[in-house]
Amino acid sequence: MSFTLATWNINSVRLREGLVARLLSEEGPDILCLQECKSPVEKIPTETFADLGYPHMIARGQKGYNGVAILSKLPIEDAGDKDFAALGHARHVAGRLENGVTIHNFYVPAGGDKPDREVNEKFGQKLDYLTEMRDWFHAERPEKSVLVGDLNIAPREDDVWSHKQLLKVVSHTPVEVEHLGAAQDAGGWVDVTRADIPDGPLYSWWSYRSPDWDAADKGRRLDHVWATPDIANAAHGSRVLRHVRGWEQPSDHAPVFATFDL
Template sequence: MPFTLATWNINSVRLREALVARLLTEESPDILCLQEIKTPVEKFPMEQFQALGYRYMVARGQKGYNGVAILSKLPIMDDGDKDFAALGHARHVAARLENGVSIHNFYVPAGGDIPDREQNVKFGQKLDFLTEMRDWFRWEKPDRAILVGDLNIAPREDDVWNHKALLKIVSHTPVEVEHLGAVQDSGNWVDITRQDIPSGPLYSWWSYRAADWDGADKGRRLDHIWATQDIAAAGHSSRILRPCRGWEQPSDHVPVLATFDL
């Protein structure tokens, strides 16, 4: 069963409902995983998406902050969630397809501005969140699973616009990259995007602070699609939809897509 999956930090689904509808209309992924929906589930604007064929949804919402959702044309079952690092945040939800493949949708904490847990509580929370992810996947060894989301870390040198300049900037510090690598190793996860696009600069986020985001091109690859090794070979056709950053009232993130033949 081939299907295309997209992940997108939408930065408020109610504010950007029209952009989600545009993506669903133009790209028509079978599954769309959203992060930072910033709404309780009961206020999620589902009607327009259902009219476009996305009849299934599992989500965890939160008023004004965080929140994750999985929209699907394909039947999905709610497969639970976990409150990593006991933050009380809606940052994870899982769904299961009829073929048994599970999909984990994550929104990892951004971590604030100072990469020091002693000076910055948020950075410590981010590292603790990643440590719990690592331990959970070691214990609950995943198989036939896909992990997506805004992981808020650009791990490779070519995942950021300037490796040396960002070594002390949250999202690319060595300690964060090490923690993310431990999560990846714990579940034997394969980075599908880099499996398909193995070299060269690749970004999915550009700051709102840049007046000319496209010209300056100071991007980072914060959004990821991973798969367990048993199904990684079935993943292909990865794309990052850079033009979405230029849409009216855009998110600072753009969608990342991959197709799986399962």
């Protein structure tokens, strides 16, 4: 069984319903994982996606904030969710394919503006969220699993436009990178994107604040595809669809793709 999977922080699935439909029509991934849907589950435009060949959806939502959804051409069953750090946010959902592969869709907290939990509660929540992810992976030892999502951390020096200038900027600080690495190591997760594209700058997010994001190219790789070691070697074809960031009224994130032959 071969399937292509994509992850995309859509920044409002209802506002950008047309962009989701365009991606599904033009690229046709078997599975699309969305983050920051900003919608109750019952208001996600499922009919539009079903008409395009995606009749299956597993989602967790809330009004105006957060929210994660898995759209699928393939039959998929709900495999639950976890409320890491007891935030009460819709930030995780899992689905299981008929071949036994579990897909975890995450939206890790952004962490606010100040990288100091003493003055910024949101930064502390982000670190606590990552710590609980680490502990859960250590206890569960996931197998035959794929983890995708907006993890809101660019871990490598070449995952950001300027390592030196962003060392004290939330998303690339050493403490965040350390916490993300600990969570990755606890589950034995393989960074599929970087296994496929090991060298050079690679970004999936460009700020709305830049008047010409493409020319300035001050990007960060915040969106990730990981796999457990037992299936990581089946992954290939990783790519970031940078051009999607240039669509009309876009999300500030670009979709990230990978294909698995299992």
